[in-house]
Amino acid sequence: VVLEVASKQSVPKFKMAYLQLSKQAREMGVIARPAMLYKKIVREMPRILMIYDIDMPLKDVRGAIRTKFYEQKDIKDARVVEMLVEKGYMSLETTMLQHKQKAHLMHFLEGYTVPMEAERKRLDPDASIDDQFARN
DSSP states (O other): OHHHHHHHOOOOOOOOOOOOHHHHHHHOTTTTTTHHHHHHHHHHHHHHHHTOOOOOOOOHHHHHHHOOOOOOOOTHHHHHHHHHHHHHHHHHHHHHOOOOOOHHHHHHTTTTTTOOOGGGOOOTTOHHHHHHHHHT
């Protein structure tokens, strides 16, 4: 009897937060259209740069994303394209939900060579007040 009572107790279920971006794209019928994914990523990039505190111009970020898309331009198989687009939506979703670290995004945007982003914010000991405000 004790075993039955223990098995009937409800265990609270925890649901992971998700945006369902790939599911929405599939339902809209745009899962095989990389241009829609590109537009969605570019639209969300200012927010992502702010969330992860990435000190990189938006123009450079767009260029890096465009380069990643152009690397896959020769793929003609519809199933592969659909898989890559869905993977892109999932990656965007995990990025927006902050499941990635800043280093993951920097590797995606700049590769292995990451310059010191704080270098431009360093001041000389004899820096003027104008230099202090200009560094941001």
